[in-house]
Amino acid sequence: MATVNVRYIVDDVDAAVAFYSERLGFGVDFHPAPEFAIVRRGELRLLLSAPTGSGGAAQPMPDGRRPEPGGWNRIQLEVDDLATEVEALRGAGARFRNEIVPGRGGDQILLEDPAGNVIELFEPA
Secondary structure, eight states: OOOEEEEEEOSOHHHHHHHHHHHHOOEEEEEEETTEEEEEETTEEEEEEOSSSSSGGGSOOTTSOOOOSOOSOEEEEEOSOHHHHHHHHHHTTOEESSOOEEOSSEEEEEEEOTTSOEEEEEEEO
């Protein structure tokens, strides 16, 4: 399987690195500057970029819009025991957009990183 890269814009790269590594089991591959880091979980590499700085991800669009965190697009992380994961994350102060939603294919919940980007935690049926 090939590595998959996803870029998230985050307000504070250091806070995002701590969140993904300490709370979601990502390893830190690269953190060369305060405005950028790469964390990895399996074949997923998450590129964390600040909306300011000299990197390409921080540049405004031709219409003037600037990169910002949040939105509804998300990565999905499969977990073995969703209820236990949610309890541990809540105990660590994590923010969720909803409660666990049961579904035919499995259960899910939407977790927010420190910048408000969404991570779907999913337990297959």
